[in-house]
Amino acid sequence: MSLLGIEDRQWISLATVVFVVAAALRAYTALKLHRKAKRPSTLMLVSFGWILQTIGLYARGLEYGGCPLSNRFELVQFMVWSAIALYIFVGPAFRVSFLGMFTSTFASVFSILSLTVRSWDSPSRIPIFGDSPWIETHAALALFSYGVFGVLALTSVMYLLQTRSLKQKKMGGLFPYMPSIFELTQINFRLLAIGFFILSASLAIGAVYWFRETESVDLPKLGTTIVVWFAYGILILLRSRQTLSYKQYSWTCIAVFATALLSLEAVDQPKAKESPLLDSTPPARSP
């Protein structure tokens, strides 16, 4: 669907260009000019990209009459949107320097990927929520938690890079511009707690519907969802008890996020049997 004469995918493409520019500028400023870019300039640029992306997703949502989460392209875009939203609205409170560059790089990579693989934007299964706003909330929260876990994976990468620089005594590159390892460990735990809480809330809502209509969710989707939730649950337990070293914890955060991304494959599979809860007449997609 188009808004202000621009198609939804075009809005999203424009947003992607802005994310790429934000990441490139920040990296160039640090690595070539050896200067710290001002946080507000990165924040403003990323926020501009996020607004463009929001317009694109809104245009797509208007087509469905709900959240645009009907195919893999939209799932990835919503996850990216969530990660950027977290950076814009919660990031300043975290005061993690250089998070903007990492987040915009993350957004650029996933957004370019989802735009490039045309088959991810298949319009075959719309809408997926029928007339239930709760299922829509369940899906939106789950994807938002993936955005949080995405940022967690980024701060984990930052931690690993910083400890590597400190251990190998290499003070160049991004080292001077990134936060201390203590700050990164604190932020990592907070992100894990926030993400896990949101995912749990999402699954609690989904469970209510699943108990009423167990066949509404296929086994692979159910299985992978539970695996991801358990993985993060165990991680939060191990982190609280300091059973894992921070290095192990960071690697695990990255690995679990990669698994969570793969689980989108299962989430995106068409249901074997349409649930009566999701019964509704699909609106026609604009060309």
Place this chain on the structure above:
Amino acid sequence: MSTHHGELLLITINHETVSLEKRERYSLDDVQIKMLYETLHRSPMLEESLILNTCNRFELYSKTSDPKNGGAIAFKTLASFYNVQREEIESHARIRFGREVIKHLIEVSAGLRSQITGEAEIFGQVKKAYATCQRLGYSGRLINRMVQKGFQAAKLIRHSTQIGEGQINISNVAVDLSLKIFGSLKNTSALVVGTGEIGEKTVKALKSRGASNFGVASHHSGRADEIAEKWGGIPHALGELETYLNDYDIIISSSETDSSLLDARSLGKHMNARKNRPLFLIDLGLPRNMDASCQEIENVYLYNLDDLAKIATDNLSERRAAIKQSEKIAAQKSASIWQMLESRGLVNFQ
């Protein structure tokens, strides 16, 4: 430089022009600065002036109504004030005129002319000197415009080049690394092993960045008590290091020892109890106090004297590379400030 621009002049006595012993005599306190201003302005030829007086430099920036003899008048007044021969003070000083004065002011304010190139403290000192000059009423339109524009240029240099990046002395490098590990030093505890000069400097540097919990360990308990009292902290016997090791986040060691105080095996026993709390080992001892194997342990960061010196040297060479770039900016900016002063009729008014 042509005397044509003699209406703006600078007399500078600094670490580049004369040795410390001779420089010392030009140092002034606040009362003496006020007296010098009064002395200088008894001469109607000196219309405006700014005195910059730091531990490393004495500088007089002046606007004179007699471009041909302004320098001679200023030297004569200074020689009389310091009670030295005019030839002597002339041999200790350099004199600059016109746009060179502006360039010099920019370079001084940006830290390019400091003994430790790129240090930031000088900018505050120049600002303070200017505030005093304004308060006493010895600055006018020329000095005001020159200094304000000069400050902007100095800020540009500091923000757009690497002139002030990275620490260039070992103590500050160690503190910077501590901040990269712990973020803030307010809640960290540091143990000082040995009582060498470099250890003391590091403690001072840590304190200046907010660290307040210190312990002092020595082979001799009397010495530990003495130093703990002097530096502030808890005294410990070095022989019992393993009993209090986990109370500390940073260990600064500069002890004279034949064998390593810590190695991977002895440290490894403590790491579980530390529950992922990082340990920063700063080994300033020669021979080394910490076995290199400590570095293999996760959450332990070991830096010896060579490591810290290498970082300081790298930072210094980066600063040196930035000097050329900074000087170019200073030259460009001084030219444009001079043009602005000319266009406003503040210079070249003969």
